[in-house]
Amino acid sequence: xxxxxxxxxxxxxxxxxxxxxxxxxxxxxxxxxxxxxxxxxxxxxxxxxxxxxxxxxxxxxxxxxxxxxxxxxxxxxxxxxxxxxxxxxxxxxxxxxxxxxxxxxxxxxxxxxxxxxxxxxxxxxxxxxxxxxxxxxxxxxxxxxxxxxxxxxxxxxxxxxxxxxxxxxxxxxxxxxxxxxxxxxxxxxxxxxxxxxxxxxxxxxxxxxxxxxxxxxxxxxxxxxxxxxxxxxxxxxxxxxxxxxxxxxxxxxxxxxxxxxxxxxxxxxxxxxxxxxxxxxxxxxxxxxxxxxxxxxxxxxxxxxxxxxxxxxxxxxxxxxxxxxxxxxxxxxxxxxxxxxxxxxxxxxxxxxxxxxxxxxxxxxxxxxxxxxxxxxxxxxxxxxxxxxxxxxxxxxxxxxxxxxxxxxxxxxxxxx
Amino acid sequence: xxxxxxxxxxxxxxxxxxxxxxxxxxxxxxxxxxxxxxxxxxxxxxxxxxxxxxxxxxxxxxxxxxxxxxxxxxxxxxxxxxxxxxxxxxxxxxxxxxxxxxxxxxxxxxxxxxxxxxxxxxxxxxxxxxxxxxxxxxxxxxxxxxxxxxxxxxxxxxxxxxxxxxxxxxxxxxxxxxxxxxxxxxxxxxxxxxxxxxxxxxxxxxxxxxxxxxxxxxxxxxxxxxxxxxxxxxxxxxxxxxxxxxxxxxxxxxxxxxxxxxxxxxxxxxxxxxxxxxxxxxxxxxxxxxxxxxxxxxxxxxxxxxxxxxxxxxxxxxxxxxxxxxxxxxxxxxxxxxxxxxxxxxxxxxxxxxxxxxxxxxxxxxxxxxxxxxxxxxxxxxxxxxxxxxxxxxxxxxxxxxxxxxxxxxxxxxxxx
Numbered sequence: 001x002x003x004x005x006x007x008x009x010x011x012x013x014x015x016x017x018x019x020x021x022x023x024x025x026x027x028x029x030x031x032x033x034x035x036x037x038x039x040x041x042x043x044x045x046x047x048x049x050x051x052x053x054x055x056x057x058x059x060x061x062x063x064x065x066x067x068x069x070x071x072x073x074x075x076x077x078x079x080x081x082x083x084x085x086x087x088x089x090x091x092x093x094x095x096x097x098x099x100x101x102x103x104x105x106x107x108x109x110x111x112x113x114x115x116x117x118x119x120x121x122x123x124x125x126x127x128x129x130x131x132x133x134x135x136x137x138x139x140x141x142x143x144x145x146x147x148x149x150x151x152x153x154x155x156x157x158x159x160x161x162x163x164x165x166x167x168x169x170x171x172x173x174x175x176x177x178x179x180x181x182x183x184x185x186x187x188x189x190x191x192x193x194x195x196x197x198x199x200x201x202x203x204x205x206x207x208x209x210x211x212x213x214x215x216x217x218x219x220x221x222x223x224x225x226x227x228x229x230x231x232x233x234x235x236x237x238x239x240x241x242x243x244x245x246x247x248x249x250x251x252x253x254x255x256x257x258x259x260x261x262x263x264x265x266x267x268x269x270x271x272x273x274x275x276x277x278x279x280x281x282x283x284x285x286x287x288x289x290x291x292x293x294x295x296x297x298x299x300x301x302x303x304x305x306x307x308x309x310x311x312x313x314x315x316x317x318x319x320x321x322x323x324x325x326x327x328x329x330x331x332x333x334x335x336x337x338x339x340x341x342x343x344x345x346x347x348x349x350x351x352x353x354x355x356x357x358x359x360x361x362x363x364x365x366x367x368x369x370x371x372x373x374x375x376x377x378x379x380x381x382x383x384x385x386x387x388x389x390x391x392x393x394x395x396x397x398x399x400x401x402x403x404x405x406x407x408x409x410x411x412x413x414x415x416x417x
Numbered sequence: 418x419x420x421x422x423x424x425x426x427x428x429x430x431x432x433x434x435x436x437x438x439x440x441x442x443x444x445x446x447x448x449x450x451x452x453x454x455x456x457x458x459x460x461x462x463x464x465x466x467x468x469x470x471x472x473x474x475x476x477x478x479x480x481x482x483x484x485x486x487x488x489x490x491x492x493x494x495x496x497x498x499x500x501x502x503x504x505x506x507x508x509x510x511x512x513x514x515x516x517x518x519x520x521x522x523x524x525x526x527x528x529x530x531x532x533x534x535x536x537x538x539x540x541x542x543x544x545x546x547x548x549x550x551x552x553x554x555x556x557x558x559x560x561x562x563x564x565x566x567x568x569x570x571x572x573x574x575x576x577x578x579x580x581x582x583x584x585x586x587x588x589x590x591x592x593x594x595x596x597x598x599x600x601x602x603x604x605x606x607x608x609x610x611x612x613x614x615x616x617x618x619x620x621x622x623x624x625x626x627x628x629x630x631x632x633x634x635x636x637x638x639x640x641x642x643x644x645x646x647x648x649x650x651x652x653x654x655x656x657x658x659x660x661x662x663x664x665x666x667x668x669x670x671x672x673x674x675x676x677x678x679x680x681x682x683x684x685x686x687x688x689x690x691x692x693x694x695x696x697x698x699x700x701x702x703x704x705x706x707x708x709x710x711x712x713x714x715x716x717x718x719x720x721x722x723x724x725x726x727x728x729x730x731x732x733x734x735x736x737x738x739x740x741x742x743x744x745x746x747x748x749x750x751x752x753x754x755x756x757x758x759x760x761x762x763x764x765x766x767x768x769x770x771x772x773x774x775x776x777x778x779x780x781x782x783x784x785x786x787x788x789x790x791x792x793x794x795x796x797x798x799x800x801x802x803x804x805x806x807x808x809x810x811x812x813x814x815x816x817x818x819x820x821x822x823x824x825x826x827x828x829x830x831x832x833x834x
């Protein structure tokens with residue numbers, strides 16, 4: 001049985017229980033619902049099977065006050081969510097002509113197969129949840145006193161629907177926060193545990209939070225309390241972890257650097273060793289990156305550091321490839337060999353081998369050079385696997401360059417991340 | 418209720434139901450169990466809550482003949498799997514001195530806290546599942562006629578344990594295929610739907626298959642039938658899709674190219690435009706990549722193509738950045754500016770903008786140059802999002818270079834991927 005304000009998520013699709021695709025809805029909804037004050041007592045992946053679906057739904061509505069169903073809203077006979085919810089609620093399906101018209105308008109000049117008419121149906125008495133990014137709307141209504149919300153499977157449809165429509169529905173029903181009562185933020189270069197401690201210390205009034213860990217950042221939401229409680233919590237968090245690490249809104253490091261490059265009207269050149277092209281990859285993940293990214297040198301071997309960017313073999317010999325001297329020369333060499341306005345250089349020990357007592361795995365030197373300004377170098381110490389050290393290095397490099405462009409103080413880089 | 422040879426997966430941890438981490442075990446186990454002939458009728462994420470865990474386990478053992486539990490085997494009071502399974506089986510916990518000794522030997526010279534003793538316990542009558550990569554073994558045994566197998570949460574521990582120990586346990590109990598009766602393969606540059614069709618056509622005897630889609634490949638397993646049925650299926654698949662696309666075993670494109678570079682004793686230089694450093698990133702994901710990866714030019718802007726690699730502005734003007742002429746000069750320029758033995762150049766339209774009638778989004782030119790040999794260029798047409806086009810380009814580039822090194826025919830590249 002469930003305790004607190006109990007919620008259950010059902011993720012429907014045989015492609016899930018056969019392991020063909022990875023479910024991501026349970027995690028997304030669990031995170032969102034937790035930060036809205038719900039206790040998620042179960043996330044269940046079930047196949048497109050009428051009996052199992054009915055059993056799960058019946059069990060879920062008997063235990064939770066909120067059940068969210070994802071998937072099963074497509075046009076095929078495998079898609080069982082409408083029928084299953086209608087049966088559980090004891091109502092027939094109802095055809096929504098306006099949905100059918102909108103669906104036909106999405107494909108002007110094309111004949112829409114009649115099997116799609118199903119997508120214009122919903123259990124009688126249930127309200128529709130609009131879907132701006134797909135053909136099938138969701139719906140919400142009561143099954144034996146439990147609020148049941150059905151949403152489509154594609155994440156690009158579900159996530160905006162959750163933010164735009166489901167949060168207000170939950171706010172109306174459960175007195176949770178609505179979207180305008182949520183303050184979103186991003187934590188960068190902060191371990192999850194440190195963010196949690198800092199959030200606790202920064203908390204004002206009745207503010208609660210939820211976090212989502214991405215590859216290059218942690219997104220957090222502040223909910224509850226008054227608007228000034230939330231703003232105060234965010235400000236206190238930024239004061240404790242620093243304005244480089246804490247940003248308002250959902251931001252990506254590559255986007256932050258891109259914005260700073262656009263604001264200064266300069267382009268970037270990279271010289272990457274241990275990250276092997278990852279900063280270039282992150283910068284060019286963004287559409288339109290050609291406006292700000294000139295190019296990069298992946299100076300992986302020592303010969304490449306010399307041949308591509310002109311680091312002298314003597315420096316590589318005496319100071320080593322992972323050293324302040326080397327990254328300064330990489331940054332200045334890359335800048336002078338380009339039309340860019342700023343350069344980043346990275347050289348470190350990503351592991352798992354190659355560490356020494358002097359330069360253990362996780363030791364990463366970085367330098368940023370600008371035209372007509374001082375070159376700055378920093379020593380970082382990262383923890384984790386090879387993959388984590390490389391990702392953390394790339395994120396730190398982008399923020400280091402952003403700080404230099406904006407004339408901001410950078411971080412205490414001795415702190416382990 | 419469950420049908421067929423029913424299996425249920427329980428993934429335990431409050432960090433899952435609060436959305437802090439993404440479960441990946443349900444998908445992994447669902448895929449493996451499906452290809453072993455089980456019907457996975459439910460995958461459930463539950464919190465570290467004794468009552469909910471007991472309820473779920475009791476329901477699962479009443480419905481399925483196999484229940485796999487992941488997580489909850491750590492040393493803290495939150496870790497409830499041992500107690501919960503023992504209670505369901507009606508047996509006490511039993512201390513395994515040899516596990517406790519092995520655990521202490523893992524940390525020589527360090528005092529292991531007594532709270533860790535818990536990790537040496539298992540329900541009485543249950544057999545241990547060895548864990549070569551962590552402190553806590555798993556265990557397996559019967560609960561009311563259902564086989565219950567408990568495995569630790571970290572994927573780096575669970576996956577080898579599944580392959581090495583769980584498959585034989587299932588083979589002994591359910592007459593499923595054992596690991597030696599499974600032929601693993603990798604499909605590269607093949608859309609999932611085409612692989613499925615080709616697998617159907619290539620099938621010999623009673624062979625069944627399962628697939629897992631990764632970022633850069635699809636791993637598949639062939640099970641059932643005789644050894645020669647499986648070998649025949651793989652051979653037929655390779656004959657239909659080509660030996661570049663179908664490999665025996667689990668292989669990564671970057672590893673295949675690395676192996677070919679090692680075999681030929683040469684290193685690689687890259688010249689990447691639309692992929693922005695992704696090939697470099699993939700090559701240097703592998704530990705020890707400095708033996709084979711010299712470095713790379715991320716010649717993203719036209720100025721970088723000229724400045725870094727010496728592509729003449731006239732060629733960029735007349736043929737365009739995405740053209741056979743440009744990639745040939747990128748490949749030859751990168752090679753001549755390095756000590757590497759082979760180069761790859763990539764220039765394409767990754768989108769979402771920048772496409773034209775002549776060169777739509779997904780148009781990608783690649784060239785491979787070697788010392789003292791002909792430079793080869795190919796035109797590829799990729800579909801999908803910016804991210805997919807970039808990943809597909811990087812994979813194709815690595816396989817193109819591998820084929821050149823091994824003197825193999827490459828692919829019909831007009832086929833859309």
